[in-house]
Amino acid sequence: MSSASAALDPAAVRRIARLARIRLADEDVAQLQSELGAILGWIEQLNEVDVSGVDPLASVGSATLTMREDVVTDGDQTEAVLANAPAHSGPFYTVPKVVE
Amino acid sequence: MTLEFTLATARDALRARRISARELTEAHLAAIDALEPELHAFITVTPEQALAQADAADAALGRGEGGPLTGLPVAIKDLFCTKGVRTTAASRILEPFVPPYESTVTANMLRDGAVFLGKTNLDEFAMGSSTTTSAFGATINPWQRRGANTQLVPGGSSGGSAAAVAAGMALASTGTDTGGSIRQPASFCGIVGMKPTYGRCSRFGVVAFASSLDQPGPFARTVEDTAILLGSMAGHDPKDSTSVNRPVPDYAAACRRGVRGLRIGIPREYHSDGMPAEIEALWTQGIAWLREAGAEIVDVSLPHTKYGLATYYIVAPAEASSNLARYDGVRFGLRVPANDLTDLYEETRAAGFGAEVRRRILIGTYVLSAGYYDAYYLKAQKVRALILRDFTDAFERVDALLTPTAPSAAFALGEKNDDPVQMYLNDVFTVPASIAGVPGISVPAGVDGDGLPLGLQVIGRHFDEETVFAVGSVLEQAAEFSAKPAIRMEAGR
Numbered sequence: 001m002s003s004a005s006a007a008l009d010p011a012a013v014r015r016i017a018r019l020a021r022i023r024l025a026d027e028d029v030a031q032l033q034s035e036l037g038a039i040l041g042w043i044e045q046l047n048e049v050d051v052s053g054v055d056p057l058a059s060v061g062s063a064t065l066t067m068r069e070d071v072v073t074d075g076d077q078t079e080a081v082l083a084n085a086p087a088h089s090g091p092f093y094t095v096p097k098v099v100e
Numbered sequence: 101m102t103l104e105f106t107l108a109t110a111r112d113a114l115r116a117r118r119i120s121a122r123e124l125t126e127a128h129l130a131a132i133d134a135l136e137p138e139l140h141a142f143i144t145v146t147p148e149q150a151l152a153q154a155d156a157a158d159a160a161l162g163r164g165e166g167g168p169l170t171g172l173p174v175a176i177k178d179l180f181c182t183k184g185v186r187t188t189a190a191s192r193i194l195e196p197f198v199p200p201y202e203s204t205v206t207a208n209m210l211r212d213g214a215v216f217l218g219k220t221n222l223d224e225f226a227m228g229s230s231t232t233t234s235a236f237g238a239t240i241n242p243w244q245r246r247g248a249n250t251q252l253v254p255g256g257s258s259g260g261s262a263a264a265v266a267a268g269m270a271l272a273s274t275g276t277d278t279g280g281s282i283r284q285p286a287s288f289c290g291i292v293g294m295k296p297t298y299g300r301c302s303r304f305g306v307v308a309f310a311s312s313l314d315q316p317g318p319f320a321r322t323v324e325d326t327a328i329l330l331g332s333m334a335g336h337d338p339k340d341s342t343s344v345n346r347p348v349p350d351y352a353a354a355c356r357r358g359v360r361g362l363r364i365g366i367p368r369e370y371h372s373d374g375m376p377a378e379i380e381a382l383w384t385q386g387i388a389w390l391r392e393a394g395a396e397i398v399d400v401s402l403p404h405t406k407y408g409l410a411t412y413y414i415v416a417p418a419e420a421s422s423n424l425a426r427y428d429g430v431r432f433g434l435r436v437p438a439n440d441l442t443d444l445y446e447e448t449r450a451a452g453f454g455a456e457v458r459r460r461i462l463i464g465t466y467v468l469s470a471g472y473y474d475a476y477y478l479k480a481q482k483v484r485a486l487i488l489r490d491f492t493d494a495f496e497r498v499d500a501l502l503t504p505t506a507p508s509a510a511f512a513l514g515e516k517n518d519d520p521v522q523m524y525l526n527d528v529f530t531v532p533a534s535i536a537g538v539p540g541i542s543v544p545a546g547v548d549g550d551g552l553p554l555g556l557q558v559i560g561r562h563f564d565e566e567t568v569f570a571v572g573s574v575l576e577q578a579a580e581f582s583a584k585p586a587i588r589m590e591a592g593r
Contacts, residue, residue, distance in 0.1 A: 023446035042521050043410045049483050058216035058483030059312045060511040060537030061299050061342040080200035098441050
């Protein structure tokens with residue numbers, strides 16, 4: 001893990017932000033590099049823990065998934081669904097042109 | 101008059117018609133008017149809705165009808181979707197969002213007759229321990245250090261909900277707890293806050309932060325009041341596949357059980373080097389109170405306690421980065437116009453998310469990214485399994501655990517802001533129970549040398565909220581906590 005966070009150079013910060021679809025101003029990169037590096041460095045204490053033979057735990061929930069009737073339970077909510085859309089045209093969300 | 105009532109005594113006064121729901125609601129709205137400029141506990145106040153609900157409650161009570169919460173004015177954390185009432189998660193990106201549906205928890209409370217005063221402030225997307233990361237400004241703690249007027253934080257993320265109840269702006273409120281966001285602000289504000297077992301309350305309609313950890317729960321000024329409110333909030337919901345289909349017990353009755361014959365574990369790893377002597381002393385006092393009330397005290401070990409926070413700060417950001425991917429400027433919320441779809445996503449998310457949310461999305465994206473997933477995320481999930489095993493082992497020997505809630509009393513606004521890791525350390529005692537999904541309560545048990553409240557935490561087995569309430573009630577009775585915050589609603593104010 002230690003080599004991983006050491007690799008958190010400015011290019012890595014930009015790559016992560018790109019994956020997360022968050023635009024970074026140039027002046028934010030250095031500060032994020034140091035903040036994220038500090039957090040990742042602190043997290044590395046987990047290297048001390050012996051996890052051999054331990055299965056990963058994704059959730060502590062004890063609910064069991066149940067079957068239900070395969071029927072429509074909701075619908076005809078176009079207006080409610082679009083009520084919060086920043087822009088729409090008829091029953092469609094609109095976005096900037098993606099296909100030339 | 102608002103601080104003279106508890107949820108239970110107000111309910112009795114309403115049923116006996118000694119007071120009307122309208123009078124009670126007007127008194128709380130007046131308290132909000134008077135205190136809001138100083139405390140900023142709310143993002144949105146809904147007086148017309150509250151008075152209409154109060155009048156409906158009076159009509160129902162007049163007919164001899166009414167549910168467990170009829171006519172009782174409460175506040176809702178602005179993370180619960182409320183139909184027709186703006187729900188922001190304290191984020192710019194949801195600033196214009198008006199939900200077309202009601203969260204299950206708030207729907208359950210409305211079913212039981214509650215009056216909603218408004219939506220309370222929080223750390224943006226519930227990410228924080230101070231309610232200072234809100235896009236709508238910080239909430240101020242109603243408590244002040246003796247002889248000083250330094251503004252203190254109410255804790256977080258549910259700081260607005262905690263401050264409102266502490267100051268007498270609401271009888272009770274809802275919060276959500278992902279790593280301590282109910283228990284730590286309850287401790288900082290001198291009130292009771294309860295995080296139920298994961299799965300006890302539906303998460304449907306609660307803006308998601310970390311879905312395997314998030315759990316709604318109640319705040320109030322007494323343990324019994326939190327038990328009453330949880331009784332309404334809890335229950336199975338087909339719309340949340342993680343909500344559990346099992347009966348909701350009579351939590352208020354459980355408050356009267358006592359602790360005679362119970363085995364209470366004291367986890368030795370919670371003694372940390374840097375813990376203030378006053379908190380260590382309060383913990384020792386709490387142990388004595390429970391022993392005097394007939395409990396057997398047992399030394400236990402939760403060996404992976406020290407790795408709880410690091411585990412949390414992998415798991416929670418990973419889930420957050422995935423959950424918050426939905427804020428894309430297309431379907432709801434903020435949009436920053438752009439000529440290209442990728443620019444639209446990136447500019448919208450840059451403008452819409454604050455610094456702490458951005459940090460956590462980036463950490464989460466990193467630990468889930470190709471090449472790092474096993475080293476960080478998978479490793480954290482394995483340590484999570486060990487932390488759960490610690491609790492499972494301990495609960496074979498004891499019925500509940502007693503610990504401090506937080507490693508300090510409320511700190512000043514602006515303190516701990518420079519270093520994210522320092523802020524994260526606030527949750528050192530609350531995060532392990534979140535990771536294990538077990539229930540926990542914070543009960544105000546004493547004050548520090550500055551006169552600030554300190555809480556003790558009781559942790560119980562999965563779905564054994566009843567024992568948690570029983571132990572919490574005994575601590576409450578023994579502590580006789582009667583200190584009052586500096587900024588509060590009193591007759592004559």
